[in-house]
Amino acid sequence: MIAGISTIGLGVSIGASLLQLIAVVLGGPLLMGLMVKIRARAEGRIGPPIRQPLLDLRKLASKERIHSEHTSVVFAVAPIALVASVAVAIAITPLVSTFPVLGRSADLFVVVFLILSGSVALALAGLDSGTAFGGMGSSRAMTIGALAEPALLVAMLALSIQAGSSNLPEIVSSTLAHPGWIASPERLLSFVALLIVVISETGRIPVDNPSTHLELTMVHEAMTLEYAGPELGLVLLGQAMRLGFLFALVANLFFPWGIASGSNPAGFLLGTVILGAKTVVLVTGVELIAISTAKLRLFRVPELLTGGFVLAVLAVVTGLVTR
Amino acid sequence: MLIYVILGLPLAAAVAAGILPWRRWVGWMTTLANSGVAFLGVLLCAKTVNHRALGALDGSLRADALSAFMVVVIGTVSLLAVSQTNRFLRAEIDRGNSNIRHSSLYVVLVQIFVACMLLAVLSANLGVMWVAIEATTIATTFLVGHRRTTGSLEASWKYVIICSVGIALALLGTVLVYFAALHIDGAHLTSQGATALNWTSLQANAHRLNTGVMRLAMALLLLGYGTKVGLVPMHSWLPDAHSEAPAPVSALMSGVLLAVAFYALLRFKAIADGALGVGYTRSLLVAVGLGSLFVATSLLLSQKDYKRMLAYSSMEHMGLIALGAAAGSSLAIAAVLLHILGHGIIKAVLFLSAGEIYLVEGTSIITEVPALLTRRPVLGGIFGFALVALIGFPPFSLFISELNMVRAEIAVGLTWVAAVSLVLISVIFVAMMTHGRSLLLGEPASMGDPRSSSRTFAVPLITALVASAFFGIVAWPLAPLLGAAARVVAR
Amino acid sequence: MSGSSFSQMLELASGAVLVCAILTLWRSDLHAITSILSLQGVSLGVVAGALAAHTHDGALAATAAVVLVVKGSVIPMLIRQVVRRVPGGRETSPLINVPASLVGASFLIVLAYLASSKITALSSAAATRLAPIGVATVLVGFLVLVTRRKTVSQIIGLLLIDNGVALVAFLLTAGVPLVVELGVSLDVLLVVAVLRVLATSMGTVSGAFDLDKMQELHD
The missing domain is CATH 1.20.120 (Four Helix Bundle (Hemerythrin (Met), subunit A))
Known part of the structure; x- marks a missing residue:
């Protein structure tokens, strides 16, 4: 495959990567807005407009940079590292097209590693600020992460066993070739496991409630409490991108229809639209589940995540059994 | 008919x-x-x-x-x-x-x-046999809990849960045997259908069954039916159920229910031996048999309750039977069967007289019932003779069967097993004699109200003791039958 | 039923049996666990039904119907009656906590997969390959039985073991002969009925719905 890529192919490939990046940078905040909106409507309020997160980002970007005098360079670099790691993950993952975007680098282990390094950067920043809240948030985030990351990895491993490759484009395209796989038990199991992980990774109810600033329940919010201005904007953007990326990835892994398979730019645009639609449906479903669930007490969170991990292991074993 | x-x-x-x-x-x-x-x-x-x-x-x-x-x-x-x-x-x-x-x-x-x-x-049909053995658990649960006290309810709870789990494992083993029977020589046979679980056809085709599946199946069967036999590792229901159940029920459970479960193992052993050779099942049986003997010995030494003492003695004898079956020769199986009969009769007599002792004395603690022989000669005499028979004194038949099992074990090369079991038997011998002495002999504190035992109690039990002694001396009516029965499952 | 949709159906339903077993470890609400058990019974019935439709086996179809009725509704109903008497209706103090038992379960699942390699080697049929799932259900049932201390939880563990064995039986041999299967179902039903009576009378005699309160018999 790599040998076959011409300069034009490379251009198209880079174009596709850029398109994905733009789609997620814009789409992630919109998805966050959508979730807030759905919750508001379910509670009988009108709620802020869906584009509110984008407006917030613009406002934050125009503000002045303020650093606490106790912080080091880690604090300043972390938001950039977060956004950059997510951006690389987005660029190499097949979201709008199965066209091998950056050769064979779109390995699922690479993607999981990139996502993880973003989380680590944020946790370091939380510790670096030296405040009680920051440290608490970081330690909680790492507790959850230590459980969630293996589950994420194992759940995706189940998919790669089925497809016979850990290369994401190949997983997606072989799913397209075998639509019967969608209803196989290992798919369903790893789907549930991935949903659990994604919910905890992106800080949604029932694991974390992003709209609260109550110290007892804060996880992600506590880490970013010291940020302000453009850097807070970057952190929020990074989180929104990660949310959008994970949902889009799950949507593509399990419902790959509509993804562009050639190098036709029109196909890319269609793929973007369909990806948007799939992701919106998925997010709506998750949010509806979240609304009906009370937030878990913090010490129940490990139970949920180990549950996710077990489901992922189950998916792998089932995959081995039924192969 | x-x-x-x-x-x-x-x-x-x-x-x-x-x-x-x-x-x-x-x-x-x-x-x-x-x-x-x-x-x-x-x-x-x-x-x-x-x-x-x-x-x-x-x-x-x-x-x-x-x-x-x-x-x-x-x-x-x-x-x-x-x-x-x-x-x-x-x-x-x-x-x-x-x-x-x-x-x-x-x-x-x-x-x-x-x-x-x-x-x-x-x-x-081995499946029907499974259903029947599981049904015995259900039928006996309420019998164990007949008195509806906290203790008897606890005992029946443990009994049902542990035995049902064991029996479920036995079903898994049976299913695996059936699976192997449907895939003889790698081909899928559907024509056999319902008869594939008949042990006659299984035994005839045993050498063609898949060895890997049969190994797994036999281990599960031994664990599963072994639970009902009272073998380690799932034996813990036995002392509770046998000590809490009414005496006639204990007699039935200890005397025959354990033996019926062992009968199931004998049938499967014959099939497994055909498929795997004798070595595999033998080593499994030696392990559980010696394990049961060890557990029974250690708990008999310091036993204070005479009903539990009898229960652990059942476990001991089931261990001995398992060792005899491990030897697996015709002689060994014949001895095992004779032991089943002898143990059934003697243990029934013992449990029934223990029930009678409990009835008149109101306690099942050994030290609280001294000098039974002086105060109630008939009851004490029956209990004493049965105890002597149980620990393998001649002329009772248990002596003959234990002797022959040990001989058979040595004959097939299980000398060390025979030696270990003999050591354990002698420890149990001493322990039971000590317990029996403090129960039967000694100075009576008061004569109480000397009551002669009823004839409906004494006559059947004494007859049973005499019969057991008779079979220990004269082999005549049993020898050809035991030989024929042993050849059904022995190799 | 066509080949691929048949095997898909089989995979889904047997997967559901195992997931239900995991869920009983996960939840502590006994009412919810009873519903999960009912779902597991239904899945088991679906497995039998799919096999019956595939092989056009009338006896197996009858078995499937029996399993659906007995394990899908009658047994859960009996258990629900016991659960109603348990104060609080929750499994409060398992011997090992939920995350640990979930991790334990994942080890057991891998163990089941390894242990069944001899079985799956014997036949390449779609159903045979799924047999480890049944074995895993049995092992998870053991875990529930050993670590849970409520009387009801023990009944549930027993039923998990039983459902696992039934799943293995369906997958490997397309069901044991009908008369045996009927006997097995009847036995299971009776065992649950007996346990229900026992649990109820233990509750009334000593107020014990906890096994830790049963300490009267020991050496």
């Missing part, structure tokens, strides 16, 4: 006892039914002793010498146990522990229990 009657007698007795309110004569009627079973069992033995097998119900019931022998064991021990039922129930009603309705239920369940055991040994 004979098979139908044997199965029908206890069922008919159960139905009659269920319809009629409990009276003494209802109890005697069930005793009559069970003596009928014992008698017809002897008749069945006579018909099958020359290696003939009787079939019934399109071949789903089948009786060969081994089944016939087990029918005799079940008939004899149940006759012994049921003959004491009237005394037991009357005493319970007099003490206000029970009423007519509970007594009726008791009689019905005992008869169903006997019928299930008979079905287990007469079934040609």
